[in-house]
Amino acid sequence: MNSSHSNSGKDKNWTARLRKSTLETMEPQDLLPDNQPAYVASWIYVFGVLTIASLLMLIITGLILTLEGPSWWHVSSVGHFFNSMHLWSVELFFVFMVVHLWGKFWMAAWRGKRTATWITGVLAFGTSIITALTGYLIQTNFDSQWIATQAKDGFNAMGIGSFFNTLNTGQAILLHVALLPLVVGIIVVWHILLVRRKGVVPPIDNDSTIQTGAF
Amino acid sequence: MVMKVDPSKKWTGPVRPYDIIKEGVIAVVVVAVLAGGLSLLFSSPDDKAVTLKSWSNNNAADFALTTSGELAGTTTSAGYGAPYNHAANGPTLGPLKLQDWVGVHIPVDPPNDFVVTPLLMLNDANTTTALATWKVASADQQIKWATAYSDALGKAPGATSIPDVKNQFGPVPQMVTSLLAMAKTGALDGALTTSQTPLPTDFTKPLLFLADSDGYFGDMAAKQHLSGDQWGVMNETGSWPGQSWLWLFSLWYQVEPFKSSGNADTLVMTLMGLLTLALALFPILPIIRKLPYKIPIHRLIWKKWYARKL
Numbered sequence: 004m005n006s007s008h009s010n011s012g013k014d015k016n017w018t019a020r021l022r023k024s025t026l027e028t029m030e031p032q033d034l035l036p037d038n039q040p041a042y043v044a045s046w047i048y049v050f051g052v053l054t055i056a057s058l059l060m061l062i063i064t065g066l067i068l069t070l071e072g073p074s075w076w077h078v079s080s081v082g083h084f085f086n087s088m089h090l091w092s093v094e095l096f097f098v099f100m101v102v103h104l105w106g107k108f109w110m111a112a113w114r115g116k117r118t119a120t121w122i123t124g125v126l127a128f129g130t131s132i133i134t135a136l137t138g139y140l141i142q143t144n145f146d147s148q149w150i151a152t153q154a155k156d157g158f159n160a161m162g163i164g165s166f167f168n169t170l171n172t173g174q175a176i177l178l179h180v181a182l183l184p185l186v187v188g189i190i191v192v193w194h195i196l197l198v199r200r201k202g203v204v205p206p207i208d209n210d211s212t213i214q215t216g217a218f
Numbered sequence: 219m220v221m222k223v224d225p226s227k228k229w230t231g232p233v234r235p236y237d238i239i240k241e242g243v244i245a246v247v248v249v250a251v252l253a254g255g256l257s258l259l260f261s262s263p264d265d266k267a268v269t270l271k272s273w274s275n276n277n278a279a280d281f282a283l284t285t286s287g288e289l290a291g292t293t294t295s296a297g298y299g300a301p302y303n304h305a306a307n308g309p310t311l312g313p314l315k316l317q318d319w320v321g322v323h324i325p326v327d328p329p330n331d332f333v334v335t336p337l338l339m340l341n342d343a344n345t346t347t348a349l350a351t352w353k354v355a356s357a358d359q360q361i362k363w364a365t366a367y368s369d370a371l372g373k374a375p376g377a378t379s380i381p382d383v384k385n386q387f388g389p390v391p392q393m394v395t396s397l398l399a400m401a402k403t404g405a406l407d408g409a410l411t412t413s414q415t416p417l418p419t420d421f422t423k424p425l426l427f428l429a430d431s432d433g434y435f436g437d438m439a440a441k442q443h444l445s446g447d448q449w450g451v452m453n454e455t456g457s458w459p460g461q462s463w464l465w466l467f468s469l470w471y472q473v474e475p476f477k478s479s480g481n482a483d484t485l486v487m488t489l490m491g492l493l494t495l496a497l498a499l500f501p502i503l504p505i506i507r508k509l510p511y512k513i514p515i516h517r518l519i520w521k522k523w524y525a526r527k528l
Contacts, residue, residue, distance in 0.1 A: 039236040040229040042523040049245070056245035060253055077264060086264075087257035090458075095252060097463045101235025110519060111510035113501035119346050125498040132463060139461065145265040146455045149439045151421075152429035154452065162316040162485035163430045165301040165323035170426065206520040207511060216231025 007133040029200050036199075043203050047110075051198075052104035057096035058191065062184065068177040069180060073143050073172075093135055100128060112204045120201060131186050137179035140169055151175075263456045265442070270410070270424055273434045274401035278477045280433030281401060282378040283371045285394045288328045290364035293430040296329045302326035309481040311488055324422060328359075333397055336409040345396040348389035355388065363388035420468070446471050466490070 014020065067085045068076065076082035104124065113121040138148050151169040160163040168174060223231065274281040287293040291305070299306035301323040308317030331354060335353065337345055352360060367390040370380045378398060379391050400406045410427065411418040428435045436445070444450035451468035454460030470476045470486045478484060500506050510516060 016357070036236055036238055038233040041232040041526070042520055044234065044522045045519045047519050052245045053249060056242070057250040057253075060249050061247055064253075069277035079264075083261065083264070087260070087262040091253040091256040091260075092249065094256075094462075095249060100462070106519065107464050108500065109510050109513070111507065111516070113507075115227075117225075118501045121501050122498050125494070128497075129494055131299055132461075135461060135463070144266075144267050145438065145442075146263065146444075148267055148425060148428070149435075149444050149450075150441075152425055153437075153444075153446065156483045157487050159301060159317050160481075162300075162320035164317075165320050168301075168420070168422060169279055170422040171420040175345055176419070180278050183328055186255045193320045201226075201230055205223055205229065206523050207516045208524075 025091055029196075030095050033202070036150065040203060042206050047102075047106040048203075049105060050099045053099040054096060055105050055195070057092050057099055058187070060092040060145065061089060063098060064092060065180070065184070069187060073141055073176060077143070089138075093138065096131070097135075100131070104128065104158055111207060114204055114207075115201065117197070117201050120194065120197040123190055123197060123213065127187060127190045127194055130190060134179065134183040134187055137183060138177040139174045141172060143172065147172075223271050260458070263454055263458045265455045266440065268306060268428065268435065269404070270401045270427065271326060271404040273428060274398055274406075277431075277434040278378045278398060278402075279371070279376045280431055281362045282394050282398055283368065283433070284427070284431045285333060285397050286364055286368035286371055287430065288392060288427070289390060289393065290331065290361055290368045292365070293328060295326060295332075295426045295430050298326075302329075307405060311481065311484045316484065326426060328426070328430075329364075331413065331423055333393060334409070335413070336400060336406055337393060337396055339405070339409060340396060340400065342396060344392055348392035348396070351389040352393065361386070362386075363390045363423075367391060367394070408465040466493070 064085050068082070068089060071079070071082060078087035099123050107121070107124065136150075136154065140154070151172075155164055155169045158167055158169060167178075223229070241451065270281075284293060288296055291297065295302065297305045299308040300317050300321055303322060303326060307315055310316070310318075324353060337349055340346075355363070363386070367380065367387040370387070371377060374380060379395055380387070382391060397406065400409075411421060412422040413423060414420065439445055439450065440448065442455045443453050444455070449465075449468045449472065450462045451471065452461050467490055468485065470489060471482060476482045476485055496503065496506075
C-alpha cells in the first residue's frame with residue numbers, strides 16, 4: 004500500500020526528483036538570510052551585489068529604451084539620457100563584476116565543492132561580453148557601423164559569422180533585447196542560488212583542506 | 219585557537235547580523251545614483267551613421283575608386299571568401315579552414331550586387347549602353363577594363379573620372395559615374411538595403427561596400443582611434459570609455475605573431491576561447507589554484523577575522 008511513497012517510487016517521479024534537487028537543498032534562511040558567518044566582513048563582498056544591482060539597472064534602462072525603438076535616443080533628449088544610463092550601467096557592471104571575480108579568485112572561493120559556483124560566474128562573464136557586443140551593434144550610429152564591420156571578421160574566421168551576422172542589425176537587436184538577456188539572467192540566477200545554497204566560503208587557513216588544495 | 223572547518227559543510231561558527239534585502243536595495247540606489255550622475259555629467263557619444271550618400275558626397279573620388287575596385291575584384295569584399303563568396307579560403311588555424319568549411323551562407327557578389335544590379339534601376343541611355351557592353355564582355359575583359367580604370371584613378375588623387383584616351387577602360391568609367399550620381403541622391407542606399415526585402419533590417423551589403431572604403435570609412439575610424447592597430451576593439455568614439463573589458467582581446471592584435479599574421483582573427487579568437495576555458499577551470503588548474511595560498515591577499519580580505527582569532 005505504501006509502494007507509491009517508497010524511495011524507489013520517488014526516484015522515478017520527476018516532480019519529486021526536481022523538488023529534492025532544488026527546494027529541499029535549501030532552507031528559507033539560506034535563500035533570504037538575516038545573518039552571515041562572522042568572517043563575511045570586508046568591502047570585497049559588496050561587489051557581487053553591486054554587479055547584480057548594475058544588471059538590474061541595465062534591464063530597467065534597457066526596457067525604457069525598448070518603448071520607443073532603437074532610433075529614439077538619437078532624436079530625444081530623454082531617450083539620450085536613458086541611453087547614457089544604459090551605457091554607464093554597463094561600464095559599472097563590468098567594473099564591479101571584474102573586481103568581484105578577482106576577489107573570489109584570491110579567496111579561492113571554489114573551495115568546499117563550490118566549483119560550479121565559480122564556473123557559472125565565468126559563464127555569466129562570457130555571456131555578458133557577447134550581450135554587451137550586441138548592444139554596441141544596435142546603437143544605429145557610426146560606432147555601431149564600425150564595430151559591425153570589424154567584429155564580423157572575428158566571427159567569420161571561426162565559421163560563426165554565417166549564423167551570427169554582425170552586419171544584420173535586426174538580428175543583433177533581437178539577440179540583445181530578447182535571447183541574450185534571458186541567457187545572462189538564467190546564469191546569474193543559477194549562480195546566486197549556488198552561492199546561497201553553499202554559503203560564503205570560509206577564510207583560507209581556517210579550513211582543513213589547505214594542505215591538499217582539494218575543492 | 220585555530221578553528222578548523224570543512225568548507226563544504228554548513229557554517230556553524232559565530233555569525234553577525236545581515237539584511238540581504240536592505241543590502242540589495244542600497245546597492246540599487248548606489249548604482250542608480252552613480253549611473254545617473256555619470257550620465258548627467260558625461261552623457262554618451264552619438265556620431266551620426268554614415269551612408270553611401272554621405273560617402274559619395276563627402277569623398278566622391280574615394281567612392282569612384284572603391285567602385286572600380288569592386289568591378290575589378292580587388293576590394294576586401296570582392297576577395298573575402300565565406301560566408302559571402304568563394305573568392306578566397308579565408309584565415310585558417312593550421313590545417314583547419316573553419317571559415318571556408320562553413321561555406322557561403324550570406325551570398326554577396328560585390329561587382330553585381332554593389333554596382334551592376336543597382337545600375338539596372340536607372341533609365342539613363344548612357345548607363346544602359348554601358349551595362350550592355352559590360353554584360354556581353356568576357357569575365358577576363360571585364361576585369362581588364364576595371365583594373366586599368368582602378369589603377370588610373372589610383373594615380374589621380376581626387377579624380378572621379380579619367381578620360382579614356384587609350385580606349386582601355388571600356389564601359390567602366392560610365393558605370394562608375396552613373397553609380398556615383400545614384401549614390402549622391404541616396405538611391406543607392408535604398409537599392410542595397412531593399413535588395414532582399416522592402417522593409418529591411420539587414421545592412422550587410424551597404425556596410426560591406428562602405429567597409430571597402432579606406433579613404434572615407436576607414437579614415438573616419440582612424441581619426442576616432444578605432445582602427446585595429448589603435449586598440450580600436452576596446453575604444454569608443456570621442457573620449458568615452460568603450461568595451462574596456464575587451465582589453466586582452468585588443469592586446470593580441472598589437473603584438474607579434476598576431477599583429478602581422480594573415481590568420482590573426484582565427485588565432486586571437488582561438489586564444490581567447492582557450493583563455494576563457496582556462497578561467498572557468500581555475501579551480502582544477504594545478505599552479506593557478508594554489509596562487510591564492512601562495513600570495514596571501516586573502517589576509518587583507520579577512521583581516522578582521524584573522525585579527526579576531528588572535
